[in-house]
Amino acid sequence: MHKIIILLFLVPFVQLKAQDGTYFVKKSTQKITLDGVLDEADWQQAQVLTNFMQQFPTDSLEAESQTEIRITYDDQYIYFSGKMYAQENDRTYVTPSLRRDFRGAANDALVFTLDTFLDNTNAFQFGVNPFGVQREGLVANGGAGGDDLDLSWDNKWQVEAKQYEGYWIAEGAIPFKSLRYKKDASQWNFKFYRVDSETGERSVSARTPQNFRIFSLAFVNRMVFEKPVKKPSTNVVLIPYVASGINRDFDDAEQTSAHSNLAIGGDAKIGIGPSLNLDLTINPDFSQVEVDQQVTNLDRFEIFFPERRQFFLENADLFSSFGHPLTRPFFSRRIGVAIDTSTGQNVQNKIHFGARLSGKLDNNWRIGILNMQAAKEEDINLPGTNYTVAAVQRKIFGRSNIGAIFVNRQVVEDSTGEFSIDKNNYSRVLGIDYNLASMDGKWSGKAFYHQEFDQDGGSGNFSESTYINYDSKTWTFNVAQVMVGDTYDTDVGYTPRNNFFRINPEVGRNFFANSSWVNLHSVRADAEYFWREGKKTDHRYSVNYNVQLQNTGEFGISLNQRYTYLFEAFDPTRTDGVELSADNGFTYNSFEFFYSSDFRRKIAYSFNGYAGEYFNGDRYNISSEINVRFQPYGALSLTMNYNKIELPDPYNDADLLLIGPRFDFTMTKKLFFTTFVQYNSQIENVNINARLQWRFKPVSDIFLVYTDNYGTQDQYGETSFIKKNRALVFKITYWLNL
Template sequence: MKYILLLFFVFVSLFGYSQKKVLQTKFTSDNITIDGKLNESIWQATPEATDFIMFQPDNGKPIPENRKTIVKVLYDNDAIYIGALLYDDEPDKIRKEITQRDSFGASDVFGVFINGFNDGQQDFQFFVNAADGQGDCITTDTNGEDYSWDAIWKSKAIITDFGWVVEMRIPYAALRFSGEKKQTWGLNFFRDIKRDRHKYTWNFIDSKIETFTQQTGVLQGIENIKPPTRLFLLPYSSFYLNANKYQKTLGTLKGGLDIKYGINDAFTLDAILIPDFGQTKFDNQILNLGPFEQQFNENRPFFTEGTDLFSKGDLVYSRRIGGRPSRGPKTADNEIIIENPSNVELINALKVSGRTKDGLGIGILNAVTKKTNATVENSVTKETRTEEVEPLTNYNVLVLDQRFRKNSAISFINTNVTRNGDFRDANVSAIVWDLNTKKNTYNLSGDIKYSYVNDVTDKKGLYSTLNLGETSGKYRYNVGADLVTKDFDNNDLGINFRTNYYSTYGGASYRILNPTTLFTSFRVSSNMFSQFHKETGKLQGNSFSVFVNMENKKNHSYGFDLNASPFESYDYYEARTENRFLITPRSLGGYFYISTNYNNKFALDINSSVTKLSEFARNSFEIGIGPRYRFNDKFSMNINFNYFRQNNDKGFIDKIDTDTNPSTPPSIIFANRNTVTYSNTLYGKYSLNSRMNFNMEVRQYWSYAENKNFLYLKDDGRLADYQNYTANKNSSFSSWNLDLSYSWWFAPGSEISILYRNSAANFDEIINKDFNKNVTNLLNNDALNHTFSISVKYFIDYNSIKSKF
């Protein structure tokens, strides 16, 4: 008998799960109360979605009877309703940590994935956890999950004696679908049983195939509904108090308005008027000793939400908008700069994005920044003058993304920066392709980018990539190549560090798709990379690495990496001088990590790396330790300690003229130095309920570079002793950031947030190696800034107002 059951299971796995499941929904005219009880009579006569199948870790295994899951769907003229019965034979063990929106922690989760066009391109995903918290995101196969997107919908989760129940009301304004009389939607349901770390879906998601959105089931039965007017207003008001030793307490009141408008059933207009980003997360600044600028994460909501189209081609670095001025003020003799703004003020911004039923995605982003001046003072006469460092500037992005066969796309992207007056303008265009075979087994991707900069002299450049890979099964591989010309420059609205090279790379990997006796997951991969200077053919970079990661039956994760650069390479960037290079040595290194099961009250992350270079006593090592503890379902904390050290590192510090003869090049001075970095962070959260949260984040950072002796760069790329350099070029940078915040979602889409922040930063050429004194001095720094702010935003739905009147 057991063999018959086994054969039946194999048959279902091979044939049954490959078919799309179909669920019929029913229209209701009843008033459905979202209370998690499903006690309206219409629920009893509604078809059921059952027979969930494991997605991870044992892909394809049916859900056990004691965890069976039943989901039903209803609809009316305004919304779709989801009712889910989530059985659990041990309801007292259901995980239900309370967290803020879009963060589920150690909690069971139920989700529904909806694609109103049933085109396999984009899912609108809505989640409810067992602590009654909400989360939502937009998901595409290309860009994954975008949790910065927030919709307005209702839900309720309650624990019962047989498990738990979820009831949801998702208004049509939160979805996208056509105006056809009969609707066919893509649909899937998701369940995460956290204590087992088992994830299930209603329609089978085959992990051998590198796609998620194309493996949904189908929802039928919705008829005669109309896409609503999607007009949302989000007025806000904020009050700020700022103070430090040099500035009296100043109060600032701000107000503004965000608008979302559905142009039609596919396209949405987002606009911000009088932006306010005062409560945006702080940047993690570092001591940057390298030749390239530090790249920061984008934390401003407008520039993070719904930006999957604008990420095509990797041409947009939105921190350019409202970032540093493009010029610095020029000073004459006896003049000093007394005010030079670090950021340009954003006047307004808008974006239009969406996708037609034929698969054409269109994205338009436009932003305008304010004219910005610096102030210069004559140190003798004390007269001041202003100098324009950034004019009125317009930033624009256009994206056309045509998808076909549900899994492939060709895109055109154009970015343009137009500055008023004699400041530089820039334009970049690109064609990007992402092509997959019908069964999603092979992928061919790449791009061709063309840049044009109108400055003192015109500059034109090209950037192109091509990648081919197998994307399904246990064994996968990829090979690719890049070509970048010397004059490629997309840095007015994008970010790019290296140019004038060509490179080749390849990789292969093996993974298990179902658990073994030892592991729930296991993967080993290897990668090779080489880069060459385009004009000379010299090797700019090379690496070979093997990485292994695994998770055992107790859900503890482990991994290690072995990497090597087996050949010397030519670094054309560290010298900060055109056509000069530094020869970098061979290296051998390794990395490992341990991450224990986050379901446990106490969990621990440990990671460490070490690298040995082929120069005497030149090496580096790093260790990070991150304990975390969940006191109860409301309160948790985690700390991360990180220490990094480089011994006998070689880095650029100066360039000096050695001869008055213009034909004699300057000397490029390097330092043989030791660098040490301490970085410590503390996170804490206390949740009164799923809509009211206290959060704390503290970051202490200190990094210094102590020069041991000085060197100069020879023409052959080697370094030699330089005895005549006497300047102090040591570097010590320390920073402190503390955020204490309270947020209350007092109504759907409406929030009150209170933030106290203090911060300080200090750069010095004198190094004090006493860690305690360094931190104490920073906190006693006269420039320690204190900010207290209150922000209130209120969500207004045009449809709600219309229904009342």
């Protein structure tokens, strides 16, 4: 393992430079009107960026559906225009709906990525489709994985699109106030990519190998401004809200009628220079945030759900990327969400106020400081708690970095409820991470050590890991080890299990096909081992064969063997049945598969399954999703997950069904209606969430949200619905630039 650590530090010295061309940006001489008509003189005089390269179905040819890009700027905005050619004059462009923040292969789109600090690590992203629908997001960690593109981030910018015979045109204006960059910058990295649904082609302005994500920042263009970009005037944004609602908890015998409430609060965004941002919040309300998609939990550990709340999103990677997926020192959903120990359910924990300063100090340094005060919740015996997180990151070796994080949870109320720091109720984590990312994107890795400090002490309050990955067009190899101490318990993090040592090697081979219907074959083999106190507790051996089709569909199969040693009694169905006794080991084999169709079609679907042994019995699983598109006004989707578990007596058999129809209608680009219904037989619950959203001004919304939960239980062989809780919320938010 020491050799791996040495290799992590040697690899950056053999990094390659991955710039793919320079674009000279002339300053505009007149006002640019966003109308999808390129009739301004500045567009005629601007340099034309074309000759896009394919990224799919191959990465060695020029795109068949070509694109022409032009960029200009003035003191307030950077402007871009794109002319996207089609291969048929009368073609119909694909969009699932008119809803903002679209993503996926089932969209025609042009996307503009801006790396304003030339670090090939973090970037802003702005996209548009032929119907003028916008999306914006943040790219983190160099865009190495799918989770490194977050489209939940919102900001104010303008774009218009217009369709013509044989092509479509987009014109966009991005305020410098919406960006973070170095004062008097003269160069930025950038990248355009395009998705053409007619052919399934994906093309890029900077050639990007097919084995990388299309938004990878290892492969970019460079823009050089005619005159350095000036520091924008101080950007101050106020986002006040007013929310009113009624709710009824039918489980509470003392609550005999609905309760009403009124909440007032809001956020503020204050630019500190051109590259730092101060976010403030008072009495935040997250009632409009879309409900989590439920899962059937057959694991022994907690399920991870992603953060969706807007306040936590900008520069979120600076706080959340520390550690490993099995042990994160900070998980923002621990703030404002608590667990009712009497029911095991998540409940909202009111936040009084919060502040966060984050961004760049210069090209090499990033900082983030967060402080939030959560309220006391008497119903679940939760005292008032203060949360503080501080992170700093230093770029080294081109795209690699080293960072440190400090996390503090501190109870600030005494037994009488008065404000007083409880010196015996706290948890703190201090950690350091090294993140490797070579300039050519082939090498990545990580090494970290985290130490927890709490009132209980103990020698096992630590976690550490090393990881190295090599990814070329034909071969991939990685190996990772993680160790978590027996008393390591991150109250503000995500560590679903502790007291283990894990190692996970993997090797894979890609075979690119010369076929009219198959694009790529790939074979993967990996193993995973867990040990606890010198005893092996888990292993998994997997062999996978995947096929990527030319029509963007995919399918794959895998053979797996798993071993699980139970240190504690466990019901594999998680239905409160007879538990398998502790101190027993189980080996079980399975066959798994998946298939996803061409999602450019109006009816598209995917499914995957499991068949084989499961602990001391058998399990059969099928899950699927079907989408029907009513272009461009919305879509109907249905997700289903069915598990049949058969165990010998006296253990429970189980038929677990999770089904979720979703209706998503976009009457216009400003008016959206979504209804999401979820039935989960494992927890005997039906959830209904309906949300009407009117974007009456840019980034300003009116929401009407209805939620309803019913318990289900069998009575005399029939399913009954029992009312649990119900709420109706009206909320208005307004984005005010000062």
